[in-house]
Amino acid sequence: MIRPAACLALIAVLAVAACDGSDDAGPPKVSQKGKAFHPDSLDIAAGQTVVLHNDDTRTHNIRVFHPAMDFNSGSQKPGEDMRLTFEDAGTYFVTCGIHPRMELKVEVAPPDGKGADEAE
């Protein structure tokens, strides 16, 4: 038996989740848990910021090696957020300097969604 109040709360949560695709929903979030990125691939537009949250009990070290971005977060302690802004279109691989099997693929499309073929 579901109480009416609980049912209303559930509907509210679903309504928020349904809005996820828009830019107003805030930056895409990626969880780091079990020494893996969740999700492990992402499609975004140039200029967008991705928030990487360490849900693990261990320290991570976010790294990006790309002609357009050379990033090293240093120690990312459990519970900490790191923000990565992808200014240029292309394919990026976000890895962890401590756990080499961690990999997040980020496909960055041009900001206006046109000329995707020229991105790479």
Ligand SMILES: [Cu+2]
């Ligand atoms: Cu790690």
